[in-house]
Amino acid sequence: MIISLPEGIILKGVGGFYSVLPDKGSLHKNKLSEDNEPVIYTCKVRGIHRKDGKLIPLPGDRVTFDILDERKKIGHIDRILDRINSFTRPAVANIDQLAIVMAVTNPQPDMMLVDKLLITCQAKNIKPLIIINKTDLDMENQVEALKKVYEKTGFKVLPLTKFSCEAYDELHKELAGFTTAFAGQSGVGKSTILNTVLNNWLMETGDVSEKIQRGKHTTRHVQLFQLDKGGFILDTPGFSAYTVTEVNHENLQNYYPEFTEAACLCRFKGCSHTSEPDCEVRRLYDEGEIDKGRYLRYTELYKELKEAYDNRYKR
Ligand SMILES: Nc1nc2c(ncn2[C@@H]2O[C@H](COP(=O)(O)OP(=O)(O)OP(=O)(O)O)[C@@H](O)[C@H]2O)c(=O)[nH]1
Ligand SMILES: [Mg+2]
Ligand SMILES: [Zn+2]
DSSP: OOOOOOOEEEEEEETTTTEEEOOOTTTSSBBBTTTTTOOOOEEOOHHHHSGGGGGOOTTTOOEEEEEETTTEEEEEEEEEEOOOOOOEETTEEEEOOOEEEESSSSSOHHHHHHHHHHHHHHHHOOOOEEEEEEEGSSSSSHHHHHHHHHHHSSSSEEETTTTTTHHHHHHHHHHHEEEEEOOOSSSSSSSHHHHHHHHHHSSSOOOOOHHHHHHSSOOOOOOOBBBBOOOEEEOOOOSOOOOOOOOTTTTGGOGGGGHHHHTTTTSSTTOOOOSSOHHHHHHHHHHHHSSHHHHHHHHHHHHHHHHHHHHHTTT
């Protein structure tokens, strides 16, 4: 008789100990502990896995595991199931939605960063969710302006403020069923959003938000939090610099959905839309159809990537 091992997801890993949340129905008994909290198994990895660099487990990994002690909730990770993607900073696997957060102001939006994160999403097959946060600080209709820029990409744009429950209801709908990481500049409100969502809809009881806040100035471990409607969310530290590694100057334009249709009408096949004559993308930019900022940041990034390509044998 073959006994299938329970499957679950790694919520976090600290010092070689992994917290594994079993899938619903994966365990035959003891699905919930007495105080109704979801059962979490603390698992180590068998020695053999550790030697093989490829098999180091990450938060977000789906695994099968052996239960060693049911009472103490201790187990062994048996196998890491195939990943849909993985990241090194933060170290996490199987993200299927990236919430790209910017603020209306305070800090001023770094739109190059937003564009780059959008490229990463498309290259890694992750659904982007563009959040314009701190709409309460909108004095000059910046929200509408930002919305207009990014709605042209065809991706979902969600205005948000910590003062509006309606906006958070909308966010909650977007998060259900996905594993969503929050990314963006420092200070845009990622941790605040996470805390607000968790305080309203967290599966676990207890004040996690305090734990997250505390992580701010200490070493922060990547941790997935489960939502009641299904899905997980995780915070990432803010960054000031971000390099796209998934693309080159030639295919960069494929990551600007609002260019695609026009690009077919350029005179030259393989037109880069930077300097060629009879370029339809450029024409739409001149007419204001294609957003000025998006186009100019595209040409800037194109130049950067081309330079890196031209200098690839130097150094
Ligand atoms: N006015 C306003 N302030 C907000 C809102 N959301 C967050 N803030 C404030 O913005 C500041 C930064 O928020 P955080 O949540 O720490 O930002 P973060 O993106 O996690 O920043 P890092 O962890 O440095 O990347 C805090 O003082 C928050 O109170 C909002 O909707 N409106
Ligand atoms: Mg934060
Ligand atoms: Zn062109």
